[in-house]
Amino acid sequence: MRSKQRQPATDDLLRLEDVHKVYGRSRNTVTALAGVSLSVQRHTFTAVMGPSGSGKSTFLHCAALLDRPTSGSVVLEGRDLTAMKERSLTKLRRNQIGFVFQSFNLLPALNVVDNVTLPMRLAGSRPNRRLVDDVIERTGPHLPPQTPPG
Ligand SMILES: Nc1ncnc2c1ncn2[C@@H]1O[C@H](COP(=O)(O)OP(=O)(O)OP(=O)(O)O)[C@@H](O)[C@H]1O
Ligand SMILES: [Mg+2]
Numbered sequence: 001m002r003s004k005q006r007q008p009a010t011d012d013l014l015r016l017e018d019v020h021k022v023y024g025r026s027r028n029t030v031t032a033l034a035g036v037s038l039s040v041q042r043h044t045f046t047a048v049m050g051p052s053g054s055g056k057s058t059f060l061h062c063a064a065l066l067d068r069p070t071s072g073s074v075v076l077e078g079r080d081l082t083a084m085k086e087r088s089l090t091k092l093r094r095n096q097i098g099f100v101f102q103s104f105n106l107l108p109a110l111n112v113v114d115n116v117t118l119p120m121r122l123a124g125s126r127p128n129r130r131l132v133d134d135v136i137e138r139t140g141p142h143l144p145p146q147t148p149p150g
Helices: 056-063 086-096 112-122 129-142
Strands: 012-023 030-041 071-076
Touching: 012 056, 030 056, 030 071, 112 129
Parallel strands: none
Antiparallel strands: 012 030, 012 071
């Protein structure tokens, strides 16, 4: 008789292991992250705090696959992202990660609906107009005034 051995339960959504990020080259380098390791559990909120220049944005960029660490690894749902090709990273970013940027990063030539649905359309899926309207209805008052309505 055989018994199945269970994998140890892990709720890690994201794990960073000894992540370093060094900007620049030779004598003009800035070490923004010097060996960051942490785990983020599912269904939790994490706040990153620190003085200006301490590496918060750099950390978020590496954790959200917008930039690659100089060394160390970023593991999302058990998958090591540091080894992944750019194309796969793009898909993962588009389908599994949401970003709320400090600046809105909206495309001024597009109206509100087109801005909201652009990532879905790039992913080849057809936006559900009712869902989109609902999202806009709930977030609309917070959109910057220069965004054309529609
Ligand atoms: N593209 C870059 N090229 C060179 N140095 C950079 C670059 N981006 C960030 N840095 C440097 O890395 C360090 C960390 O910067 P980062 O922007 O991650 O800090 P921060 O904690 O987000 O700061 P703030 O609170 O001002 O947004 C700083 O010394 C910064 O000057
Ligand atoms: Mg920042």
